[in-house]
Amino acid sequence: MGRFSDFFSKELGRRQVWLFFLLATFVYVVPLILADYPYIDDNWRSLSAAAGSAWAEQGRLFTELFYNLLTFSNAAPNIFPLPLLIASLAMAAALTSLTFHYYPQPTIACCLVPLPLWYNPFFLQNLSYQYDGPAMALSVVAVIYAITIRPPSRIQQWLVPSFLVALAIGLYQVSFNVFLGLCCLEVLRGANDKLAWPKWCELIGWKIAQAFLGCLIYAVSAYPFTQQNRTLLLNWAAEPLLQLHVNIARVLEKVVLLFHGGFAWVFAGLLLCAIAGAVRLGLNVVARQDSTANKMLIGLICVLALPVVTLLVSGMALFFRDFNEGARTLMGFAVLLVLLFYLSHLALARIHQRLPLLLMVPLLAMLSLSYAYGRVLTVQKAFAASALLSLEHDIASNRQLLEAKRIYMSVTYSDHWLRGAAGSFKQMPVLHYLLNIDFFMLAENLPKVGITNVVAEKERRNATRVGYQGYPPVVENLYYRIYLLGDYGFIVMKEPAPIKALHW
Structure with a gap:
């Protein structure tokens, strides 16, 4: 001792x-x-x-x-x-x-x-x-x-x-x-x-x-x-x-x-x-x-x-x-x-x-935050992989979407995409700030699964949300709708519902 x-x-x-x-x-x-x-x-x-x-x-x-x-x-x-x-x-x-x-x-x-x-x-x-x-x-x-x-x-x-x-x-x-x-x-x-x-x-x-x-x-x-x-x-x-x-x-x-x-x-x-x-x-x-x-x-x-x-x-x-x-x-x-x-x-x-060893306490707090953040990144990775596969399946299984000249992905920001980390965000609000991801999917991810005709909507920002929702979507699921007009497609994100508090 x-x-x-x-x-x-x-x-x-x-x-x-x-x-x-x-x-x-x-x-x-x-x-x-x-x-x-x-x-x-x-x-x-x-x-x-x-x-x-x-x-x-x-x-x-x-x-x-x-x-x-x-x-x-x-x-x-x-x-x-x-x-x-x-x-x-x-x-x-x-x-x-x-x-x-x-x-x-x-x-x-x-x-x-x-x-x-x-x-x-x-x-x-x-x-x-x-x-x-x-x-x-x-x-x-x-x-x-x-x-x-x-x-x-x-x-x-x-x-x-x-x-x-x-x-x-x-x-x-x-x-x-x-x-x-x-x-x-x-x-x-x-x-x-x-x-x-x-x-x-x-x-x-x-x-x-x-x-x-x-x-x-x-x-x-x-x-x-x-x-x-x-x-x-x-x-x-x-x-x-x-x-x-x-x-x-x-x-x-x-x-x-x-x-x-x-x-x-x-x-x-x-x-x-x-x-x-x-x-x-x-x-x-x-x-x-x-x-x-x-x-x-x-x-x-x-x-x-x-x-x-x-x-x-x-x-x-x-x-x-x-x-x-x-x-x-x-x-x-x-x-x-x-x-x-x-x-x-x-x-x-x-x-x-030996009293300065008490400085270990704030360091341990910051270390625990690092591991909590690592778990949030893991949840985000799983969510992103699921979203990517969902988009890939919906586009690849529809020949018209796959062969469209271009598919515009709308930019929809929200604090409620990552439901799996809701508890961590509540206990450590700084985690959401550190993660800094408030979108569903980046268009740059889709080439990883062979989809190369999707681009982020920039100069056409919000055109999908305003001008095309009167048409029936060719794909609709929990997170987005996909519309097709001629040779162009439009991915419109749904606004996710706020994450409710969890009770056990």
Whole structure:
């Protein structure tokens, strides 16, 4: 019993820390690997002639190069889960580096502090993409190394982190929020560790310079390939502050979905510990051997760093005209969690060296969410397979539909398609937000079963629902009707009934 107890308080070597993170990162993604569900964009990427490309025009040139290198081709055939396993290995190494950067003599409790960079609940949506997920994870790896790497020469200290920042942005632009958030944490750490005033100011200057130079390198390397419609910012002539307020409110509305039931109590406890840690950090600032003016300025910057990290939950995405409120854009939430963990560790370690092990509780909550989400993905996979086979049977068994020039599939969104996960959605509302699938079927799926004449209704949107329902359908079932007019068919989705509460 004594040896087991000592394991949680003894200093760990680099190999032991790496093995801990290797196990922790792998355990978190096991549900996604077992589900093996092609998530939204994965369908058209795997079927496109270029097999998964088109990242360069999205400003993610390095993602395209990553898959070109990994598949030894000019395209990107689906090789899941190999990219995710590679990303998990890289993340384990990066988290090891970050742990030793924060704590030169780490214990198991110290290893828990940076783990939310991987155990971010909203990051589950990023990792759901079999193509994009690993590249998004590698962008976080690049950001972490941009923080921890310490080249020997001064010019390399400028260039190497900046190139890593540019690499991260070229893999997934939103990871820049993670870099800025970790820079804020560096500023807080410097203040807590009583870094000398000139060194502390130099640290801030270095981080600003690295961020600027990283963006500059990205601007001359990957950005020129980007489609211009993806880079439009808010309309500054039409009340931009109001637009920002609306965007922030939408993000807050989604984040609140996480704090339901037991999760609310767990994170309330974490927040209380973090507040105690913030007080401890403030006392360390007051105890510095500095002038009053310097201490006040340090305190002010530390106080401002907290709302900045909070704002970086969505960060740069808030300023784009085509605002995306999807969970995959909330990568900055991971840094907010790391900040709460860091401050909580400060408070708990002050009381007793083993108390920081309580940070396992929120981590276990996030791990359980990962497995609940994996089960929802499995249910969604079964539902999607059933829907695909139903459509394939109905079209293939009708010669006129099979030989139609084109069949338009109407786009009908609803929260009630996936009835099999109703209980999970009720207990964990964030699961529905993470899944982000509110449609019956994607037209891109049908070529998998040999049906190639179905396309999603775009310019003809809702024409089927308005103009053709006066005709008798050639097919009607629980979820849709299929109409045929001459050489053209129309698949009209039925609005599913709300899911009733289950009583036993």
